[in-house]
Amino acid sequence: MAIQQDATAGDRREGLKDTVVRTTSAAGAGIGQLASGLSTALPALLLLLWLALTAVASLVGVGLLMAPAVLRALHALAGRERQRLGRWGPDVLAPEPPPTQLRLALLDPTARRELRWLVRHATLGFFLGFLGVLLPISAARDSLFPLYWKLMPKDTTATSVGLGNAHSWPDALAVAMLGVGWIAIILGLTPGMARLQARPGRRLLAAGPDTDLSLRIAELTATRAAALDAHATELRRIERSLHDGTQNRIVSVTVLLGAARRMVARDPAGADELLERAQSAAEQALAELRTVARGILPPVLADRGLAGALAGLAANCAVPCRIDVEVPERCAASVEATAYFIVAEALTNIAKHSGAEHATVTARSRGGRLHLCVEDDGRGGADEDGGSGLTGIRRRIAAHDGNLSLASPPGGPTTLKVDLPCGS
Template identity: 45%
Template sequence: MGAVIGVRRRGWQAVRATGRLLLGLLLVPVCLIGLALFLLTFVSSATFIGLIILPYVVRLNRWIAGRGRRVAAGWLGRPVTAEYATIEGGVLARARIVLGDPMTWRDTAWIAGHIVTGPILAALGLGVWAALGFGPSLPIWWWAPLPEHAVYLLGFAVDSWPRVIVAVPLLVAAVATAGSYVLPWLATAEAVLTRLLLATPERVRLAERVAELTETRTAALDAHGAELRRIERDLHDGAQARLVSIAMRLGVAERMLAADPDQAATLIAEARLSTEETMTELRDIIRGMYPPILADRGLPGAVAALAARCPIPVAATVTGVDRLPAAVEAAAYFVVAEALTNVARHSAAATATVHVSAADDLLTLRVSDDGRGGADETAGTGLAGIRRRVAAFDGGTDLSSPPGGPTTLTVELPCG
């Protein structure tokens, strides 16, 4: 039973491999078009028209390479990914980007190579099936009125019915066995070659990752420095000044206590009131460093409190969130707080929603409103600060705010 299952599995693998090889063959005409257009526009890139057309041809080749990656990934069972430079800017900038992107030349090399290897591998695959189909037709070839009235297989003459009866099963079994190994090997060879050429090299990924982490670390250090300066400024200009004022009032009251008790009592009352205001201000500063509500009620309670304090109606939902690392909770709290502040100040929205969820070591925050949209990160609305704070955790920020609304801010924070 196990042998039968193994034979069926190998047969199915051979069929799948043939399908992959034929899909690769179907890409060959498109590759010819893409390569011809690229060579034509590259040669004519010395002219202004060539520079204009070149990015569009590169986009076409990226699409062709994407189809090749998809075919290879389907056979290998894992994705074949590539990272391209974003094509933007003016005519010269766009041409410089596509010509300076290493993936442009890797795509071109794969397209040129696939024009040759695609038909060869497909022909080899179809040749296996042709050899397999020759076995059952062997009696016809032998029975046909050939000059020698015999068919030779590797020097073995098939010139009688007993020899036909022996040769046909042996030929079919031999070709089927060889094909069950050869066809998957051909498909694997094509997929591996595609992955080698079309996947972004690991060294490039590591270099880009190092650059990204360096950038986010710099942003985190800048944000941390700005936060320390803000706290110092608040303490110096606020709490410290109030404490100096309290000390001065108490000193004056101490000197006036014997001569004018009523005036001294007034100064003491003012000092007490100023002390309460200073305590409130200190609590606000502490809340800006790490909100106490996070320690008391966790992120769900803190989000509910932020929604309740917002001037516009906010529907807040939190699912799958338990206690998280303190830094992640604080970052999520400030993201929601800043987002709701933006909604209240700039969106002219009637309602807003906040949804917080955690799954697979990833905390997702989504803040939406039905306002006028058109949110701009460069307009000093705090969105750039949110992005920097999230980048420090190696998270992601996505903003959708078309003119007329709605606006949706989605933030993902690793929380493992």
């Protein structure tokens, strides 16, 4: 009975611990999302003021000349907000680019939705983002007040809200209790505040239902074709490796064993030499089979995870390579395998073609997405059509609905960035 009670108490403690960890993590993510929202809400507020000035200037005809610039700034800011929302949750699929001519923009539904988003994000979004930055500062200031209140000048305001003075320890502890109240507000409200801040952008900046569906169908059709092409290419590579390498080795083993069997009675020394050659050929065939197996799904991913697998690639790279991996949780096996092959192909290209002295591989997991970045200080000029393997990389990424961007100006440096969903 006592053992059962101890087990129940232990389960309750574990459950309480999990609840505290989830609540704290959600609050931290909420604060981060609110603060990042402020980075677009402040430009939105300035753009809203610019739009108001343009509307006033239009009464005398001058604002009509400013309208295209304002609309371009609005479309760019909306695109930046879509990217921000994609880092903190599901991607916001962008519609077709709206027009920048004033008359066409007034009739375009996408431009009108972006204007509605601008008003809401510049007001409510800015207010929520400001609170997301202010609340942690206030919580830290007030909760730590007993540690430094004696160092403050006399009659200085004690609380972060600008009220009250502290003349004794009970006053200082009362301010600390206010700080605890701020912490409780942060834990309880910031996740909801973050969702409220993001809601206008997710609802108004996404492509409309019809456009969304048609674009999604076209995108899925293209990615499915790319996935099938990549799969067929991979099968051809495996078949060619088995046919040209391993199969020939096994055939030579069979021939050597047959010859040795016929020579055992009349020439034992010659038979022994043939058996030694057969053993060597069998070992080479086994090594080639292991290479093919690793090319299908590297066992190092299952044994050591993505961080260990990428560290192994960096250690074997001919160019000195630095690895910086921050992926706290495991991604789907197919995503990890894709990330592994992308980095392997990129490092191979760097060693063969770039003339680089150093390379860097960075992997980060943020908002349900895996972000990879491979950089080198080589000569640059990487061309996707030049047979460098970039086409195969793009097909692998397309199969997961991921994104690839390549910057490789002549003279370098070369930066390959990949964005993959963690759970595909």
